[in-house]
Amino acid sequence: MSIDMLYSYRGFYFIPGALNVVEQCHWIKESLTSFPQPPNRTNHSAFYGALPDLFNAAHKKKHLVEVRTSVADVVSSGSFDASSNTDTHLWGFFEDAVVERSAYSCKSIAASFLMRKLRWSTLGLQFDWSKRNYDTSLPYNEIPKYLCQLARRMADPAMPTGEEFCPEAAIVNYFGSGDMLGGHLDDMEKDWSKPIVSISLGCKAIFLLGGRSREDMPTAMFLRSGDIVLMAGQARECFHGVPRIFTDNENAEITSLTSQLSHQEDLCFMEYIRTSRININIRQVY
Numbered sequence: 001m002s003i004d005m006l007y008s009y010r011g012f013y014f015i016p017g018a019l020n021v022v023e024q025c026h027w028i029k030e031s032l033t034s035f036p037q038p039p040n041r042t043n044h045s046a047f048y049g050a051l052p053d054l055f056n057a058a059h060k061k062k063h064l065v066e067v068r069t070s071v072a073d074v075v076s077s078g079s080f081d082a083s084s085n086t087d088t089h090l091w092g093f094f095e096d097a098v099v100e101r102s103a104y105s106c107k108s109i110a111a112s113f114l115m116r117k118l119r120w121s122t123l124g125l126q127f128d129w130s131k132r133n134y135d136t137s138l139p140y141n142e143i144p145k146y147l148c149q150l151a152r153r154m155a156d157p158a159m160p161t162g163e164e165f166c167p168e169a170a171i172v173n174y175f176g177s178g179d180m181l182g183g184h185l186d187d188m189e190k191d192w193s194k195p196i197v198s199i200s201l202g203c204k205a206i207f208l209l210g211g212r213s214r215e216d217m218p219t220a221m222f223l224r225s226g227d228i229v230l231m232a233g234q235a236r237e238c239f240h241g242v243p244r245i246f247t248d249n250e251n252a253e254i255t256s257l258t259s260q261l262s263h264q265e266d267l268c269f270m271e272y273i274r275t276s277r278i279n280i281n282i283r284q285v286y
Contacts, residue, residue, distance in 0.1 A: 011195075011233030012209060013158055014221070018228040019199070021256045028201050028257075029269055030144070031278045035172050036121040039139040043119045048091045054118070057093040057111035059268045064114060065094050066107040115272075116176055123170040125285055133188055134169060134285055143167050143282070151197045151282040158195035158232040165194065168285040175205070175277040181242040183214055186231070186283075194284040195232035201225050201278040203245045203252040210239040224253055247275040 019027070036042050038050035045051075048064065057064070067090055093111060126138040148167045155165035173181065186196055200223040207229070210218035216239070223229065223242075231240070246252050254273065261270035 010238065011158065011231065011235035012238075013195075013230035013232075015154060015228040015230070016224070017226050018154060019226040021226070021260050024201055024226050024257060025260050025266075025269070027147075027199065027280065028261075028273055028278060029266075030147075031121075031172050031174075031201065031280065032269065032272060034141075034144075035123055036118065037141065040121055040123055040141050041126055041138070042121045044114060044117070048114075051091070051093075051114070053093075054111060054115055055268075058115035060095075060111075062093040062095060062111045064091050064109045064111055066091055118174050119179075120174065121172045123172065124167065125169040127169065127171060127188070143170055147280075147282065154228050155195050155197050155230060158230040160193055165197070166284045167197075167282045170280060170282045173279040173281070175203075175242070175245050175279070177245075177247045177275050180244060183208070183210060183218075183239040183241040185239060186236065186281075188285075189283055190286050191284070192236040193233055195230040196236070196281050196283050198229040198231065198279060198281040200227045200229070201280070202257070202273045203247050203254055203275070203277045205242050205245040205277050208241050208243060209235070212237050212239075214239055225257055242277075242279075245277045 032055045033053075036051070036054055038052055042051070042054075044054075051057075051064070122140070124140055124143045125134045125136060126140050127133075128135040128138075147170070151167045152165045159165055175181070189196075202225055204225070205223045207221050207223045208218035209221070210216045218239070231238075252274070257273060258270050261267070261273070
């Protein structure tokens with residue numbers, strides 16, 4: 001991406017069309033299948049523990065069932081996809097037929113419902129939303145090498161002279177129809193001179209960049225699939241948010257994506273992204 005395609009506003013850089021459609025599809029698939037995988041945490045972790053292969057379970061129309069029995073009994077039934085917890089209390093994904101005849105299920109939730117309620121997952125150093133800091137004691141999966149390389153390359157124009165961006169954590173946000181992200185600051189990292197690299201995937205969104213006060217009038221812009229935004233320096237002190245995503249056919253602007261995902265093996269990804277937006281934001285914590 002040439003430097004003349006970058007637009008700067010108080011440490012804010014906009015790189016339109018930074019990712020081609022093949023790259024976009026790759027990161028959509030990773031965001032739905034790999035990134036939420038334990039030990040990475042999601043917004044579901046506090047309630048259900050680890051939920052391996054959630055997207056696959058949703059595609060296969062499985063249900064998450066609360067089981068009160070011994071793990072040995074459930075596993076011996078041959079119907080349990082390991083999910084979490086202890087010998088007397090755990091959750092697991094089951095086929096519909098197993099749920100209907102189960103003698104030990106207490107609660108049942110469709111995996112497809114949980115997939116649509118997925119709001120965030122964390123890569124690298126894990127962010128503790130309750131304490132609003134990074135918990136270095138938590139296990140995690142490393143940020144994929146290629147994503148680190150992409151973030152370093154894109155972050156370069158916003159980096160202090162002579163320094164290289166060091167990706168240490170990433171938060172993946174999932175937006176469905178009607179979802180929004182209120183005005184906020186990303187202020188938990190040690191050095192605000194280092195940029196946040198923010199990748200947009202899926203349906204078009206409105207992005208608002210305000211000032212240091214919530215009372216400042218924001219600047220509005222569209223973010224489309226494949227666009228990348230950098231926020232560094234003074235821009236890190238500015239409130240920003242996403243008040244709307246466009247999920248209708250006329251305004252979502254994802255025709256190239258849906259065409260690329262039209263093969264039989266990719267239809268589950270196309271069905272999801274038709275009404276969704278994914279944002280991957282990569283950070284240097286220290």
